[in-house]
Every structure is written in structure tokens, then in C-alpha cells.
Amino acid sequence: MPRWGPDADNRLYLSAMELIFERGYDAVTVAEIAEHAGLKKRSFFRHFADKREVMFAGAADFEKAVVDAVRAAPRAVRPVDAVMTALADAGAGLTKWGEPVRQRQRVVATSIELRERELIKFDSLASAVAEALGEREVDDLTAILVAKAGVAALATAFQQWVDAGGPADFPELMAEAHRRLRAALCDGP
Template sequence: MSRWEPNARGRLEQAALDLYRERGFEQTTAAQIAERAGLTERTFFRHYADKREVLFGGSQLLEGLFVDTLAGTPDTVAPIDAIASTLEAVAAFFVERHEYARQRQAVITANAELRERELIKLASLSAALADTLRRRGVGEPAASLTAEAGIAVFKVGFERWVADDGGRGLAEFLRESLDELRTVAAGR
């Protein structure tokens, strides 16, 4: 193996996903992932703390996108509309990532430990959004409720999108989920 090759993280992510799908999460080791990627186990641990994190390595990037987009929304925009605008921007992040997201979600769904990690990620994201809304001057409990609602819309829309054949974009599913939430909240 060479000392350095480009895109080590991407290669590790793809190798892990392939192995998790072939063998299962529990039966796959970090060494096997590194070998499949053409890298050393040491390189694996330079990039990821453990084999779970290969699937969640983009969490901080996604959280930053959510928070930065929400923070950049004008303060005059109603909190739920600021979340809606944020969801639209986040959907753009997933363009061209449908198949990867679909495969990743299947691996997560098949493993209780990974489902738990996904829920922790979503809870962290909700807390970050609530903090951002409070900094925008939104009081409690409105900030927490809006953040939780936004994450619920994201989760439901995302799950529907990965279950779809890829013919429609994530943004459409997020809009539909938000419209459903508004209908339910209006009592219709």
C-alpha cells in the first residue's frame, strides 16, 4: 500500500458501506474496511474513532449547514418559515446522493446500535437548531418546539425520500412533510 492516496475518507466510507451491506455491521471490522479501501488500519483510525463513525462522519458538516443556514435567515422571518428555508437549503446538500443515502439508511435500519446513534445525531441537531433560534430572539418553548418540528419534518421527509426510487428530490419530500405538519397543527 502506498503511503498516501487521495480521498481516503471517501474510500473508507464506500468500503464500509459495501462491507456492511455484504456481511452486516457486526461482522465487519475496521481492518477489513481499511483493507477493502486499499489503506491501513492505522489510516482508518486517523479518520474515524470506530467503525460506527464511518456512517456518521458527515454529521458535523450537516449540523453546520443547518445552523449556518438558519442563522443567516433574516430575523424578521417567522421561526417555522426560517426552518422551512433551512430545510430547502439542506436538501440541496443531498442532490446526487440518493443511492448512497438509501444504502446508508438500510444499514442503519438493520442495526439497533446504529439506529440509536442516528437518534443521538438528530437530538444533537435539534438542540443546535434550538440554540440558533434562541440567539435569533425566539423564546422558549417556541425555539425548542420549532427545532423539534423541523427535525421531525427532516426525518420523515428523508425516510420517504430514501424509500422512493429517486425520481423526486429530497426538497419535495421535505415540503410535503412540512405541509402535513402545518395541516395537523391547524387541526384540519
């Protein structure tokens, strides 16, 4: 399909990762990323909406995977369980890539603007999940709350996975987060 230098998107992505992992996000300019990929600054912005976005390539795929899994869950499954399972599975797929993912996440942690972008990705994910829940006769308020709670569990489990360093079972981290949240909310005096 690409009729020019093949795969400009991917070349830019790889170029960005190489330079940013080496020197840090703030110390690399868009012009440098582009030149390193054999392109010009102006062209970078034809492939990525802004500099931050290159760090979140694949986020749309992740969101789609989660939403599809929520939609595919049997109606008998409670909404919260459908969401937690979908997020755990998608997270398992992501964390399977191991070290590069951790490295990327450590870069995100160094920059406020990247943290902000990450949070809006999470928020977008929650909204999409809530909408998917709406298709299974869950009221809007419950849907968004369950979605946000799920995303909170995901973010927490993901952080633990990054900090763990070695191999860690992501779905188990998610399940543990779910249990703790449930205990905190449900076990009452």
C-alpha cells in the same frame, strides 16, 4: 496536507462502504475495514471515533449547512419557516446524491446501534438549530420545540424519500410534512 498514504480518512470510508454494502454492517469487522484500506485496526480508530461513525461521515457538514442557513434567514421570516426551509435545502443537497444515500440509509435501518447513532445525530442537529434560533430573540422553549418539530419533519420526509426509490422532490416532501403538521396542530374545532 497528508504526508503518509494520501487521504486515509477517505480510503477507510470507501473501504467501509464497499465491504458493508456487500456483506452487511454486522458481518464486517473494523479490522477488515482497516486492512482493506491498507491500515490496521488501531489506525481506524485514529480516524473515526468508533465503528458507527464511519456510516455518518458528512453529518457535521450537514449540520453546519443547516445552522448557517437558519442564521442567514431574514429576520422577517418566522422561526418555523426559517428552520423548515433550511432543512429542506440541506436535504435537497443530500438527496441529490441519489442511490448511494439510499443504500447507506438502508444499512442504517438494519442495525439498532446505527439507528441509535442516527437519532443522536438528529438530536444534535435539533440542539444546534435551537441555538441558532436563540440568536434571533426566540425564547429557549419555543426554540427547541420548533427545532425538534423541524427535525421530525426532516426525518419523516427523508424516510419517504428513501422508500420512494425513484427520483423524488425532497423540498416538496418537506413542505408536505410541514403542511400536515400545521394542519394537525392548528385546524381546530
